[in-house]
Amino acid sequence: MTNIIISFCEGHHDIAFLSRVLQINEFKPYKNKIKDFPTPLNTLFQQKLASKNISDSKLGFQTNSIIPAVALYKNNTVALFHNLNGDKREMERKEILDMYQNLIGDSEIDEFTSTPKIQFRFIFFFDADDIGVDLRVIELNSELNLSEKINHNRISKIDDHEWGCYIFHKEEDSGDLEDILLDLMVKDNESIFSNCKDYLQTNELSDNRRRAYICTSEKEDYKSHNNYKNKKSLISVAGQLQFSGSNNSVIISNSDYIKKSDLEVNIHCLNINGLFS
Structure with a gap:
């Protein structure tokens, strides 16, 4: 069983901080080439990169949230971090979720395809800002529309998958x-x-x-x-x-x-x- 943790981040600063935090907990940079990622992630990312139509893009700093910006690993766990470039990115988050959830469906028929089963965990990171922790979580639950609510600083098993979120905040329940x-x-x-x-x-x-x-x-x-x-x-x-x-x-x-x-x-x-x- 390969455990894959998918993190949705507002930006590169979040990813840099999370990487520092995890690396003191024995996570290490996952430096494998995309073709050497665990199956079926390798095929998935290669397909997504190949499908990107460069001719339709404009010159400048390109961002592609569908492909992880950073990967870390520890034992049989791989942590992937997606840079959403902001908090108001509902469509991008849905696209990434759909991508992995469709893959989960495929991975469950491993006895026929010889594909290793994968356990996915989805974690969402946001700043509380002036909105506060509770309202951020309410907004996220409304967006995800799962059968049960997810909670700040907790991992829950919902509909056969694992879900959680963390809202960066000060003691006063606001902040970033x-x-x-x-x-x-x-x-x-x-x-x-x-x-x-x-x-x-x-x-x-x-x-x-x-x-x-x-x-x-x-x-x-x-x-x-x-x-x-x-x-x-x-x-x-x-x-x-x-x-x-x-x-x-x-x-x-x-x-x-x-x-x-x-x-x-x-x-x-x-x-x-x-x-x-």
């Missing part, structure tokens, strides 16, 4: 992944992060200058959306002291601001490790 990261990173680095916070406050820009700037021969203007998030900027500024020019996912993956000893006792990390047990 960055709150958890900063709790881990600031410890023993208080002076560095205090100075970075002072820098951000001293150089605070107007609302307009926190928006994407359009500069063409036709016009010079700012877009409507404000892109500034203070906690993300704080992590980024501190991270530049170690990894010049790197984005936050690289900093989260590699920085010694996050220590093994802290991951081992942080309640969020302990809970997340439990979901992958």
Whole structure:
């Protein structure tokens, strides 16, 4: 029996953090080529990649949530992480779920096909933001429409499959992944992060200058959306002291601001490790 854990993540930062958490729990990067993934995942991913019509795509940074961004393994368990690039991605989540659930149906006739049986577990990760943990779970249950409700920080057997979710939050029931990261990173680095916070406050820009700037021969203007998030900027500024020019996912993956000893006792990390047990 091969156990496959499918994680639905809002972005690369989530995946970088989850990878750090799991690797202190003996998970290792799964570096096999796609053709060498467990059957029938190898065939599935090869088919999905082959069916992607490159000619219909546009130039630029392409994202493909249907293919896992990262894979980890431990013993007979493989954990796959899908980057959804945001929380409002109901259609993408449904497409990924349908893909694996159709595969589950195929894998149950292994006595005829010699295909190993697979046990799937689906875990959904979201930020609580200002919505809160409970409402996030209510929204997810409404979206999934399973025969039973899934719960935050719990794995449940529902309709022959395993389901769970984890909502990143502060003690006050709101917040996001960055709150958890900063709790881990600031410890023993208080002076560095205090100075970075002072820098951000001293150089605070107007609302307009926190928006994407359009500069063409036709016009010079700012877009409507404000892109500034203070906690993300704080992590980024501190991270530049170690990894010049790197984005936050690289900093989260590699920085010694996050220590093994802290991951081992942080309640969020302990809970997340439990979901992958």
